Amino acid sequence: MDMKVDKKLGLKERYALMTRDLAWETTYQPMDKVFPQVTYEGIKIHDWNAWEDPFRLTMDAYWKYQAEKERKLYAILDAFNQNNGHLSVTDARYINVLKLFLGSTPPLELMAARGFTNVGRHMVGAGPRVACLMQAVDEYRHFQTQVHSISNYNKYYNGMNEFAHQQSRMWYLSDGKSFFDDAITAGPFEFMVAIGFAFEYVLTNILFVPFISGAAYNGDMAAMTVGFSAQSDEARHMTLGLECIKFMLEQDPDNLPIVQRWIDKWTWRGTRKLASVGMMMDYMLPKRIMSFKEAWEMYFEQNGAALFNDLARYGVKVPKCFVQTVAEKEHVTHQSWIGFYMKPDSTPFHTWIPEKDELDWLSEKYPNTFDKYYRPVLEHFDAQEKSGNRFNNKTAPMNCQVCISTIKFNDPDDPMKTLIRSKTYKGEKFHFCSLHCEEIFDAEPEKYIQAYISSHQVLQGNCAPEGVDTTAPDFEPGAHIAAYWRLDKAATGDFNGSEDQANFAAWRRQATSN
Amino acid sequence: MTANAFIAFQKNEESRAIVEAIVEDNPGAIVVEQPAMVKVDVPGRLVIRRATVEDKIGRSFDLQELQIHLITISGHLDETDDEFSLSWLS
Numbered sequence: 001m002d003m004k005v006d007k008k009l010g011l012k013e014r015y016a017l018m019t020r021d022l023a024w025e026t027t028y029q030p031m032d033k034v035f036p037q038v039t040y041e042g043i044k045i046h047d048w049n050a051w052e053d054p055f056r057l058t059m060d061a062y063w064k065y066q067a068e069k070e071r072k073l074y075a076i077l078d079a080f081n082q083n084n085g086h087l088s089v090t091d092a093r094y095i096n097v098l099k100l101f102l103g104s105t106p107p108l109e110l111m112a113a114r115g116f117t118n119v120g121r122h123m124v125g126a127g128p129r130v131a132c133l134m135q136a137v138d139e140y141r142h143f144q145t146q147v148h149s150i151s152n153y154n155k156y157y158n159g160m161n162e163f164a165h166q167q168s169r170m171w172y173l174s175d176g177k178s179f180f181d182d183a184i185t186a187g188p189f190e191f192m193v194a195i196g197f198a199f200e201y202v203l204t205n206i207l208f209v210p211f212i213s214g215a216a217y218n219g220d221m222a223a224m225t226v227g228f229s230a231q232s233d234e235a236r237h238m239t240l241g242l243e244c245i246k247f248m249l250e251q252d253p254d255n256l257p258i259v260q261r262w263i264d265k266w267t268w269r270g271t272r273k274l275a276s277v278g279m280m281m282d283y284m285l286p287k288r289i290m291s292f293k294e295a296w297e298m299y300f301e302q303n304g305a306a307l308f309n310d311l312a313r314y315g316v317k318v319p320k321c322f323v324q325t326v327a328e329k330e331h332v333t334h335q336s337w338i339g340f341y342m343k344p345d346s347t348p349f350h351t352w353i354p355e356k357d358e359l360d361w362l363s364e365k366y367p368n369t370f371d372k373y374y375r376p377v378l379e380h381f382d383a384q385e386k387s388g389n390r391f392n393n394k395t396a397p398m399n400c401q402v403c404i405s406t407i408k409f410n411d412p413d414d415p416m417k418t419l420i421r422s423k424t425y426k427g428e429k430f431h432f433c434s435l436h437c438e439e440i441f442d443a444e445p446e447k448y449i450q451a452y453i454s455s456h457q458v459l460q461g462n463c464a465p466e467g468v469d470t471t472a473p474d475f476e477p478g479a480h481i482a483a484y485w486r487l488d489k490a491a492t493g494d495f496n497g498s499e500d501q502a503n504f505a506a507w508r509r510q511a512t513s514n
Numbered sequence: 515m516t517a518n519a520f521i522a523f524q525k526n527e528e529s530r531a532i533v534e535a536i537v538e539d540n541p542g543a544i545v546v547e548q549p550a551m552v553k554v555d556v557p558g559r560l561v562i563r564r565a566t567v568e569d570k571i572g573r574s575f576d577l578q579e580l581q582i583h584l585i586t587i588s589g590h591l592d593e594t595d596d597e598f599s600l601s602w603l604s
Contacts, residue, residue, distance in 0.1 A: 011578075011595045054591040057578065065581045072582075205586050209522065209551070216550035224550055228524045228585060235584040239591050289549055303588050306517030310590075310602050 015056035020049060023126035037122040041187035043259075044252035048125030051247050055236055062134050066141070069229050073145060076225040081152045087511050089219040090286040092157075092504035093495050097215075097284040098150050098223065099159045099349035104176050104276065105207075106146040107167040111180035112195055113139035119188045128247075131240045135196075138233040145229065149222040156507075157500050159348035159491030169463070170485055171397060171454035172276075172340070172347060174404040178451055179273050183266075185447070189248065190262050196241030198266030201307070204234055205299040206292075207277050214285045242307075249314040256315050261443070267319040268436040271328075272403040278329075279336040282362065283354065291365035296329045321436045327412045330366050334374035339408050341381060342393040348487055350495035353382040373415055390494070396455035396478065400433035402440045402448050407433050425449065518544075519560040519589030519600040522553040528571065529583045535566040551585055559601035560589065 009017070026034050038045065079085075089095065113136050120132030154160040167173050183194040212227030245263075248255045278292030308318045341351040354362065359378065362370045381391055397406035398420075411419040421432040425445050432438040441448045457463050461470035464480045482489070490499050521536075523529035529552060536554050537543050539562070544555045554560065568575045577598045589600030 011593065055578075055581075055593055057581075061578055065578065068582055209586055210548075213549045213551050228550070231585045232524075232581060232583065235587045236581070238587065242590070302518075303520075306588065306602055309517065313603065 011056045014058055015053070018058035018060065019053075019130045020126045023129070031124065035122055035124045037188050038124055041189050041258065043189045043248055043255050045124070045248075046251055048123075048127075050250065051125045051127040051243065053127055053131050054239055054243065057131075057134065057236065059130065059134075066137075069232060070141070070145075073225050073229045074148075077149055077152075077222055080221040080225075084507075084511055085219075085221055086153055086156055087504070087508050088221075092501050093284070093350070093352060094218050094220065094286050095153060095157050095500065095504075096159075096349040096351075096495065097280050098153055098220075099157075099491070100276070100280060100284070100347075101223075102146070102150050102160055103163045103166055103170070103173050103348070106143045107164070107173075108176050108180050109139045109143040109146065111177075111184060113137075113143065115180070115184040115191055115195060118184065119191050122188045128240075128244065131236075131243075135233075135237055135240060138230075138237070142230045142233070145226045149226040152222065156503065158488055158498075162348070162486040162488070165486050166348065168452075169454065170347075171399075171406075174399070174452060174454055175276075176273055178402075178404040179269055181452075182269070182447070189244075189258075192241065192244040193259065193262040194266040194269075196237065197245050198241075198263065198270050200234060200237040201241040202267055202300065202304055203270040203274055204238075205303070206274055206295050208234060209299065210290045210295040211277060211281055211285075214281060214287070214289045217289050218285055218287045245311065245316075246314075249311075249316070253315075260316060263316065264320045264436075265440050265443075268321040268325075268434075268440070269403055271321060271325045272400075272405050272433070272437075275332040275336050275405070275409075278333040279340075282333040282365075283337040286358075288358075288361060291362075292333045293329045293365060296325075301326060324412050324434070324436070328409065330369040331373070331410055331415060334362075334366070334370065335408050335410070338374065338377055338381075339406060342391055343397075344390070344392055344493040345394070345482070346487075346492070348491040350491070350493065350498050350500065352495040353378050353385065369415065385494070394478075396458055398431060399453045399455060400437050401430040401451055401453070402437035403433060404451060404453060405433050407431060409433055516558040517602045518555040518557055519587075519602055520553055520555040521560060521562075521587050521600060522551055522585040523583040524585060525550055525552050526583065528579075531570040531572075532562065532567055532580070532583070534570045536560065536562055538570075539563050539566050553585075559599060562598040564596050 025031060032039070086095075116132045116136035116139060120129050120136055123129050123132060150160060168177060183191050186194065208227055208231040212224055212231065215227060216224035245259065248259050278296070281288070281290065281292050281295065304322070305318070308316065337351070340347060341353070344351065359375055363375060384391055399406055407418060407420050409419055411417040419434060421435065421438050423430055423438065428449070430441065430449070432441065454463070458477050458481055461475065461477055463477070463484045464470050465483045468480055469475065495501055523532060525547075533545060533552055533554060537545065540556045540560055542557055543560070546553045546555070562577065562580070564575055564577050567577075577593060577595070580598060587600055589602050592599050
């Protein structure tokens with residue numbers, strides 16, 4: 001039955017009628033049995049009706065505007081593909097950023113959809129339930145549209161077709177997977193702080209604003225339209241996250257220490273996750289628009305500071321990791337790219353040493369660190385590669401037990417020293433990339449000892465394709481890993497000399513001559 | 515120092531009119547053009563008024579249409595039929 005809504009109703013009345021008025025107090029079962037998950041984290045809520053979505057978006061308006069966004073998006077995708085748009089990107093190296101994005105991002109959107117579906121079920125108030133429902137649908141949409149936009153590239157270039165298989169198996173995808181695994185196995189309020197607040201409000205600007213703006217300037221209309229279309233939902237997601245924080249803090253003063261611990265934890269986890277996004281901006285976009293450092297300053301330091309100053313009236317403190325993230329912003333992207341370059345047999349995307357003008361750009365953007373620490377390393381690798389002695393690290397990486405990043409980041413006090421912290425828990429040794437990750441472990445060790453770490457699984461004989469006898473005396477744990485990952489050899493290693501490079505050049509010649 | 519509230523839109527003909535309306539209604543607005551997008555910063559509080567947007571765009575305008583062009587926001591949001599505002603209290 002269609003519901004007739006009086007056109008003269010104002011936004012506030014319409015929102016009240018179409019959300020809160022649709023909820024009811026249960027009678028066959030007590031409310032606490034119907035909503036069993038909202039108390040065990042210790043968050044105290046006295047009045048669920050105090051939660052209001054400031055956008056005051058109702059489901060009918062939601063469908064209308066989302067439908068319009070989808071029509072625009074697919075019209076642009078069709079036009080881009082019909083026009084051989086893949087040949088208009090700045091150069092073929094750019095396509096590798098899509099391969100990394102495809103493996104790391106759409107599967108996490110899907111995880112977010114599952115998380116918001118779950119939290120939408122468990123929140124008691126109609127306001128947050130409706131907002132979570134919208135966000136769950138948004139996240140499915142992001143997953144689908146990202147896969148659709150990249151599927152056209154998959155017709156032409158290597159390394160994209162096994163992203164779904166690789167997501168839960170490959171070493172470098174484990175950090176993002178663990179972030180969402182951690183969040184969706186937490187309670188509903190912690191999930192909201194993890195994804196709604198720390199990730200959406202504090203951090204996703206870095207991924208979807210400067211990076212997608214960069215995709216636009218690299219001629220990738222497909223990624224641009226998908227990214228901006230997703231981002232048009234993010235403004236609503238940020239609002240939900242901030243609203244949830246304010247709601248918890250206003251409901252009861254006892255909520256503050258719990259919320260603060262989650263803010264500290266998830267801001268740090270998100271920061272670690274974004275090192276690879278920063279690397280995409282600094283190293284993988286042939287036409288650069290903004291360094292990771294500049295984006296970090298604009299969206300995290302300035303915007304984050306405004307946010308935390310504002311929340312100080314509730315007693316919220318700036319996350320403990322803030323100082324370290326500021327110190328690291330001039331290091332992490334270089335360490336990440338060098339880390340990937342050193343493992344040419346282990347990723348379904350290509351790496352390369354930046355051209356001279358690109359190295360100069362990095363020197364200019366990172367005056368305190370690039371020439372001193374990183375340019376000499378890249379130039380050394382370049383000389384080795386050109387003399388036929390390309391560096392190849394064949395060992396499995398060591399990972400942080402909490403964020404699953406490879407242990408590669410420097411000691412905040414000494415850029416020449418890799419930071420590694422270790423401790424024994426119940427007779428087993430665990431390693432951490434930072435004090436922050438160690439503290440997260442200490443708060444919930446039984447959770448984090450279960451983390452999936454690819455290197456460990458390989459050594460335990462759990463990463464062999466079907467049919468391989470892992471108990472045979474001559475079984476070598478690392479020998480089958482590429483087959484286990486379904487890693488296409490043509491997609492690995494150096495961009496220079498790759499099939500993608502040759503094909504792109506040949507197709508572009510065809511497209512511009514007779 | 516008052517922090518900036520900000521909003522960013524995809525660059526297109528509708529957002530051009532919206533940005534013109536913001537500049538008119540918010541003295542001190544700083545418009546930053548970036549590839550494919552435009553970001554507007556205003557110290558303290560940024561307001562978008564339906565009447566001003568309608569004047570610039572030349573038709574009736576529902577503030578919820580902003581959803582289609584939005585990229586990101588910063589500040590506490592409040593939206594009614596006539597005004598969309600973002601503000602920092604400190």
